[in-house]
Amino acid sequence: MVVKGWWWKFSGVIIFLYVIIGGLTIPTRSGITKSQPGSAQSGDSISMTVEGYNTHFLSAGLNRAWLKLDSLYAIKAKNVNATSEVDISITFDIPKIFPATENVQPLTLIIDNEIDGAFVQPNSLFVTLSDSSYSDKSQWINAEMKAFNKAKGIKFPYRNILNETIRNTFFHVALWFAMFILLIIGLYHAIQYLRTGNFDHDIQSSSFNRIAIMYGIFGLITGSIWAKFTWNTFWTTDVKLNMTAVAMLIYLAYLVLRGSSSDHDKRAKVSASYSIFAFLALIPLVFVIPRLTDSLHPGNGGNPALGGEDLDNTLRLFFYPSIVALILLGSWMANLLIRYERLKEKIFMK
Amino acid sequence: MDLIKVKDIFIKELSIEFRQKFALGGVFLFAATVVFLIFKSFNEINPREWTILIWIILLFAGLNAVVKSFLQEKKETYLYYYTLFSPIDLIVAKLLYNFLFLCGIFFIIILFMGLFSSFPVKDFGLFAIGAALGIFGISVVFTFVSVISASDNGNATLMSILALPLVLPILLLLLKISAVSVRLLTDTAIAEDVWLLFGVDSILLGAMLLLFPALWRS
Numbered sequence: 418m419v420v421k422g423w424w425w426k427f428s429g430v431i432i433f434l435y436v437i438i439g440g441l442t443i444p445t446r447s448g449i450t451k452s453q454p455g456s457a458q459s460g461d462s463i464s465m466t467v468e469g470y471n472t473h474f475l476s477a478g479l480n481r482a483w484l485k486l487d488s489l490y491a492i493k494a495k496n497v498n499a500t501s502e503v504d505i506s507i508t509f510d511i512p513k514i515f516p517a518t519e520n521v522q523p524l525t526l527i528i529d530n531e532i533d534g535a536f537v538q539p540n541s542l543f544v545t546l547s548d549s550s551y552s553d554k555s556q557w558i559n560a561e562m563k564a565f566n567k568a569k570g571i572k573f574p575y576r577n578i579l580n581e582t583i584r585n586t587f588f589h590v591a592l593w594f595a596m597f598i599l600l601i602i603g604l605y606h607a608i609q610y611l612r613t614g615n616f617d618h619d620i621q622s623s624s625f626n627r628i629a630i631m632y633g634i635f636g637l638i639t640g641s642i643w644a645k646f647t648w649n650t651f652w653t654t655d656v657k658l659n660m661t662a663v664a665m666l667i668y669l670a671y672l673v674l675r676g677s678s679s680d681h682d683k684r685a686k687v688s689a690s691y692s693i694f695a696f697l698a699l700i701p702l703v704f705v706i707p708r709l710t711d712s713l714h715p716g717n718g719g720n721p722a723l724g725g726e727d728l729d730n731t732l733r734l735f736f737y738p739s740i741v742a743l744i745l746l747g748s749w750m751a752n753l754l755i756r757y758e759r760l761k762e763k764i765f766m767k
Numbered sequence: 768m769d770l771i772k773v774k775d776i777f778i779k780e781l782s783i784e785f786r787q788k789f790a791l792g793g794v795f796l797f798a799a800t801v802v803f804l805i806f807k808s809f810n811e812i813n814p815r816e817w818t819i820l821i822w823i824i825l826l827f828a829g830l831n832a833v834v835k836s837f838l839q840e841k842k843e844t845y846l847y848y849y850t851l852f853s854p855i856d857l858i859v860a861k862l863l864y865n866f867l868f869l870c871g872i873f874f875i876i877i878l879f880m881g882l883f884s885s886f887p888v889k890d891f892g893l894f895a896i897g898a899a900l901g902i903f904g905i906s907v908v909f910t911f912v913s914v915i916s917a918s919d920n921g922n923a924t925l926m927s928i929l930a931l932p933l934v935l936p937i938l939l940l941l942l943k944i945s946a947v948s949v950r951l952l953t954d955t956a957i958a959e960d961v962w963l964l965f966g967v968d969s970i971l972l973g974a975m976l977l978l979f980p981a982l983w984r985s
Contacts, residue, residue: 611978611981659939660936663932663935663936663939666932666935667932667933667935669932670928670929670932670933673925673928673929674915674925674928674929677925683918686918686981686982687915687918687982690915690978690981690982691915691929693974693978694911694933694971694974694975694978695933697970697971697974698933698936698967698970698971700970701936701963701966701967701970702936
């Protein structure tokens, strides 16, 4: 598949530059990295020191804070005192009586101001109930949890473990999508070669497959670096990782196969059949087995999937263009390979 | 597909194998020696090692054996076959033969492992079904790869390079199923894995049947 003209190469570069510049410069939303203390007794009056991330506590006119028990019950902070843009101390009077009976209650900290909008830290305070003999709700209502502000400007979501690495979505995940599209194009040409015997299809199939393999290796590398910062190890026993590694081994064997033979016709025929076989072996590896087993990846084992809160609209603004850009750039690279191989073929034929 | 022709090719393969007793004996000796070596170096083989080792021994013994299934005959012979049989008959016969041969090696390995150490399988039905499906998948991959390496000027090293990554998905499922069958793991949803293995087998078998005629014509 050779598209005429240069507009698609040009747009690939522009879109990818947009993804790189936008994806790396847009700040993440505000969040809470640390809060002290982590536990308290009911009836205490505590002063929490909170460390924010990308927050503007001093510049903001009014900081408000709550401790939330569940969707109905919350208490409002007695006193909120910002010491710097990222440090704030909040005083709470924790009621003696809880509208619940469990012995230990996790509370969620919510902070809101007009610049950063509202942001939360789940389970930031564990309260041990000193008296759980009866429950009373009176002190837990009227927390005035309303009129939340919205964050100003376009910002990426803040996720507690991900932090700034959420930007890797544009590269790691998009690389896999683009890899699959390129592999499918390569598969199409492999089938076309076996049907027609036109040698040009073999050149196209192998070029697309080679670029796809390169994308796969980049995908593994970006994923590995991401894992180091979120799961604290370069490699885990996670199924998706290991199945992908197997898939990459299968495709690396494809490269070995192409390098092994000097007879053009045989090499073309053999590698076209192998790539079809390999692609079919890939489907259960990448799409079926990980679905059956728990994985640390989003969308598996109770982890949230793409979509919902994780892929919110600001991320989509860069994620989808990134896939398109990578496909375009990959096709460009494949086209260079195709033209190179065709020239080699011409010289060989002379 | 002509069943009588399939049977004919199958019997021909079998008789060639028995005429060349050294090859047959060599494979079984390989299996026995490796089992003995493992027994001497581990002294005591616990179930976890047992399940992993039988499959690894099978893989390498089988690789040695199946390589020659398309390499042992001359080009002229294939030209002769080409006039006699349809490619599907040939590949099905070869596949069946390789499957039974791998099953034979598997029994020998199990036998020696049982002799030297133990036989820890608790859920025999699951183990048998898993092993049959797994060996079938392995023999599909090996047969296909041996066709490829034969059409590529009989390159035997290519065989192991191509075959090992391709059997990995089958082997991973197989290891899980056999781990459950010796009660190393408990998994109530193991039937899903068995079905998955069946699905992988059928995909690979279908791909091989589709691709072989094109490959064989060269």
